[in-house]
Amino acid sequence: MTSSAPPDSPDSGHAGFGEHAPAASFGVAPGQPTGTVLDGRLAELLGGKKIVMTGVTGFIGELLLWKILTQLPDTKVALLVRPKGKRPAETRVRALLQKSIFASAREAAATPERPDGVANLLADRIEVIAGDLPDVPALPRDLDIVLHCAGDVSFDPPIDKAFSTNVLGTRALIERTIEACTGPDGTLDRVPHYVHVSTAYTAGRRRGAIPEAAHDHDVDYLAETAQAMEMSETIEKQSRTPGQLAELRRAAERDHRKAGYLTTSRDTERRRLEWVAERLVEAGTERARSLGWTDVYTFAKAMAERAVEDLGSSIKVSIVRPAIVESALSQPYPGWIEGFKMAEPLIMAYGKGQMPEFPASPDSVIDIIPVDLVVNATLAVCATDPEVGRPEYFHLNSGARNPLTYSRIYQIIRAYFQEHPFEINGKNPELPEWDFPGAAAVDRKLRWYRTGVDAARGALRFLPRSRTTRELARRVDKASAELEFLERYLTLYGEYLQSELHFVDDHTLALHRSLDPADAADWAFDSGAYDWRHYMGEVHAPSVTAPVRRGEHRRSRQEKVARGAAPLPKATDVLAAFDLDGTMLATNVVETYLWARLPELGPAGRLGEVAALARRVPDYLVAESRDRGTFLRSFYRRYAGADLAALDRLVDTELDGQILGRLSPDALRRVEEHRAAGHTTVLITGVIRPLTRPLRRYFDVIVAADLETDDDGICTGFLTGPPMVGESRGAWLRHYAQLHGIDLDRSYAYADSHADEPMLSAVGRPVAVCPDLGLLRVADAQGWPMVEWTRVRPVVEDAEARLGRERRPVSPVLARRGSTVWR
Missing domain, CATH: 3.40.50.720 (NAD(P)-binding Rossmann-like Domain)
Known part of the structure; x- marks a missing residue:
């Protein structure tokens, strides 16, 4: 085994060549240096x-x-x-000279008359060639x-x-x-x-x-260079063929379809560039080894x-x-x-x-x-x-x-x-x-x-x-x-x-x-x-x-802030955006629909409604896997015939306790911490607006899906605009920040789904909450903090006490067979 001692020490071993090599080596004899030598300092x-x-x-x-x-x-x-991007060559050199190792050089170049050491170095000793x-x-x-x-x-x-x-x-x-x-x-x-x-x-x-x-x-280095440069053009053309692009696009859609078309297209191009680079690396490796x-x-x-x-x-x-x-x-x-x-x-x-x-x-x-x-x-x-x-x-x-x-x-x-x-x-x-x-x-x-x-x-x-x-x-x-x-x-x-x-x-x-x-x-x-x-x-x-x-x-500190274990910095130009379903609320749009619909139906009606819904589940799953917005549009057709004002009253009088009872206590605590820090709190959800009514006192802004109504206030089954999902959430945040002077780099967002990646990417302090596998992997890759918010339900009385209301009995009208919301 080779010793780590210096070669001149008695116990050093030398399995190499040069002055200390064995006699049979190609080195020179001790004391007989070869090659160019120096003649002075x-x-x-x-x-x-x-x-x-x-x-x-x-x-x-x-x-x-x-x-x-x-x-x-x-x-x-x-x-x-x-030059790099918008940074000229001299700017890059100036930045280099500001590094700590050049401190002594800057100090030596500075004088009382010319105190800027970097400027003096550039004037007296350094010429920059772009x-x-x-x-x-x-x-x-x-x-x-x-x-x-x-x-x-x-x-x-x-x-x-x-x-x-x-x-x-x-x-x-x-x-x-x-x-x-x-x-x-x-x-x-x-x-x-x-x-x-x-x-x-x-x-x-x-x-x-x-x-x-x-x-x-x-x-022949000239011939090899010419062939290497031609290889780039050949592989670039191959990457743009319809078959290759289709294969790359399908792979991107499998991973990012829920996040939106732009996210998918960006990932498709990323995969194309990676494919080109991999082929060029492979070509170079094989040619080198040959x-x-x-x-x-x-x-x-x-x-x-x-x-x-x-x-x-x-x-x-x-x-x-x-x-x-x-x-x-x-x-x-x-x-x-x-x-x-x-x-x-x-x-x-x-x-x-x-x-x-x-x-x-x-x-x-x-x-x-x-x-x-x-x-x-x-x-x-x-x-x-x-x-x-x-x-x-x-x-x-x-x-x-x-x-x-x-x-x-x-x-x-x-x-x-x-x-x-x-x-x-x-x-x-x-x-x-x-x-x-x-x-x-x-x-x-x-x-x-x-x-x-x-x-x-x-x-x-x-x-x-x-x-x-x-x-x-x-x-x-x-x-x-x-x-x-x-x-x-x-x-x-x-x-x-x-x-x-x-x-x-x-x-x-x-x-x-x-x-x-x-x-x-x-x-x-x-x-x-x-x-x-x-x-x-x-x-x-x-x-x-x-x-x-x-x-x-540093990651540990970020995790502590995300978990609420460290105080939030106070600011008035910062927002905190929250997703609802799966992030704050332990439910989904199907379940909340049934909360509103089933109490109005008798036993047979309830059975029929559940059966009809079950028959549509495969279609809903396919739509949801392709695009969250498509799924929501399809599902919200079930609200056709509902009286929007009656639905609002139903939420206010009967469903608020159920909704608040499903909220994560950790989520509510986090919202309150942001409000105490002076942050603008925003709820961004694809849920219909009536179901967000119990949350109005917690959020400064609520972005939700609005049901379209006819002249009599009856829901048509359509929305007034596209649901706020995927890339539209990130776009909304950027637009809102521009209008209201919000610093997104210091802002927060909380979400649970891979479809919410654009929303999380829009802010400087994203947090993945109980993420699905897609978002889990994005968060790991990006170094985003992850938190586990409890899904244990607080008792309804505690949730309602937050609103300062007494617990009310279920309305006898809704207990009767018949409908007061759907017509």
């Missing part, structure tokens, strides 16, 4: 230089800029930045170095995107570089240094030692290197190949990181107990390198002076002299979570114990697991809505999400988990050794000089888990 070597940079808004690029601004005081930069890859504009003619660290870094991008950014973008940048340095006579008036940040994994599916040199292959690369990412990066070698024959070229770049070892502070990289999903899943086993070879090396070492080395490369037309290569990795195996990282991360466990729903997850059974064994387990999860998901459709069903659905959905994560992770990184690559880093080591002693403290990049237990267990893991812990705490 970096601040002096790069002083007075102008560096054109790409990728400054990315992980490595941001830290490169920080390093230049804080430790290369006489170096200027020109940043190629893409542009993109591959549409690169003209570059400054006074450039000295071009540092290209932009590019698509996803492991599975669509093939066209991978080649457009990595290959066409690289070609365009080199061409603009040469143009900027070309004089009126068409010849170079100075030779720039082009530094290309690639990846160590451009080596592809090789084994053994990978030298710091050009890779040996005869793939030519000997692991995935389209490494394939496109390798083609970009060949473009650099081809077009850079007249300039100075250096190619930097980092391995897996993770959080900072020490600069700008230990653990600094932007976003999640390759190792973070693995660490999170393990800490949450979601990764029962892992298909890596325990003795395979995961070649991690801290980002600050990459930045130091890259800028040191910028300070070198390679020969024209002879590219130099530098591997930035740890596996050569300080290897970290999967077995070792498992031990470190397990120990970390044993001491600092996650807390999820008040519990610490159980940490799995890995024994590394091999990829085939793990794959078999995953197939069996998938079969069980799919069967459970199918069975859930037939279970009644209840708290037990929701809890079971969440467990099944969680298992499915964990399985999908594992399947995706293994698809992306499976080959890396069995890797037998050994990246030689002799040139990089020689460059490090040539640092001026005065630069050793701030510019070191020897990957063999740190301890893995310290870096992974005390620096990296705490840093990457901190946002997750904060997120769990």
Whole structure:
């Protein structure tokens, strides 16, 4: 087993290549550095230089800029930045410079006369070039170095995107570089240094030692690029064929029909774009593997290197190949990181107990390198002076002299979570114990697991809505999400988990050794000089888990507010919208209709009414499954012949107790809390308006279905307008907010059905109440809080007492056979 001790310690083991490698390795003998070396301090070597940079808004690029601004005081930069939406390139750079890591740079640039440090940096040291890859504009003619660290870094991008950014973008940048340095006579008036940040994994599916040199292959990068771009057009056309669109639309309708046509159409287009992306990813993966690369990412990066070698024959070229770049070892502070990289999903899943086993070879090396070492080395490369037309290569990795195996990282991360466990729903997850059974064994387990999860998901459709069903659905959905994560992770990184690559880093080591002693403290990049237990267990893991812990705490606070366990903020420009059936009221439109209809009928009439209703149930179910509005229109035909005024009186005198008796006490309490906070309370329901009359004192606004009447006040069986369901609820809220100065981002909505997704999406603080399975999954995906409001009926007297009325006996008129509401 590999030790985590530094290579120079007596007990360190070295299963790699380089200075400490065995005699049979391809490394160099101790004390005999090779390659370009530095001749002076970096601040002096790069002083007075102008560096054109790409990728400054990315992980490595941001830290490169920080390093230049804080430790290369006489170096200027020109940043190629893409405008994003309505944000110009300079606005994006200003926002970048406002980040906390640039505080010292801002302070150093500020003066009493010019206190705006960001403005001073932009005026004195930073030039912003609006542009993109591959549409690169003209570059400054006074450039000295071009540092290209932009590019698509996803492991599975669509093939066209991978080649457009990595290959066409690289070609365009080199061409603009040469143009900027070309004089009126068409010849170079100075030779720039082009530094290309690639990846160590451009080596592809090789084994053994990978030298710091050009890779040996005869793939035509121009032909591959042309084919990759054509693939996009071909698959895009396929996605728009009638058959494919119909299949995607039907799938969207199965999930979102109740929410409305626009929701369904948006989901159809989302599925089409996903289908195109998946086909392009698949095309890229298969083409890459057919030519000997692991995935389209490494394939496109390798083609970009060949473009650099081809077009850079007249300039100075250096190619930097980092391995897996993770959080900072020490600069700008230990653990600094932007976003999640390759190792973070693995660490999170393990800490949450979601990764029962892992298909890596325990003795395979995961070649991690801290980002600050990459930045130091890259800028040191910028300070070198390679020969024209002879590219130099530098591997930035740890596996050569300080290897970290999967077995070792498992031990470190397990120990970390044993001491600092996650807390999820008040519990610490159980940490799995890995024994590394091999990829085939793990794959078999995953197939069996998938079969069980799919069967459970199918069975859930037939279970009644209840708290037990929701809890079971969440467990099944969680298992499915964990399985999908594992399947995706293994698809992306499976080959890396069995890797037998050994990246030689002799040139990089020689460059490090040539640092001026005065630069050793701030510019070191020897990957063999740190301890893995310290870096992974005390620096990296705490840093990457901190946002997750904060997120769990934030979700916990949101849940408390949603449950009423925390006070609502007072405001007069906030509304709280409530659905009725299934959310506040434990009933439905069928049952409330029977409350009104059956008391007027004798035994035979009641039996006939129930039988007639039962015969229509299949039709109602079909209508409801397709569109809630269609169902309500159809069902409300049963009110034809009712006297609307008499129906109002019936509700006021006889049904108010039944309605209030079915209200959730938790729901009423929540409404009262919103009213106490000064919020506008809104009831939005498809229920007919007479049945909402007992709720008038609780709501400032009630939006309900209005029955149409003839000149005599008799219901025709039609509505005065479309029922307020699905997307119409979200549209109503937005219109109301605009008219009344309501801030929807700070407003609330409560609903129980997937059909209410547009209503919940219209506000900034949605809450799913006892949700059905469709809404449950939307809420989980969106991070919306969920609450369980009790359905226990309070006694009728308590409900009526809220209205300040005495309990009244049932009307003798309604007890007699005959009708006073229906004619």
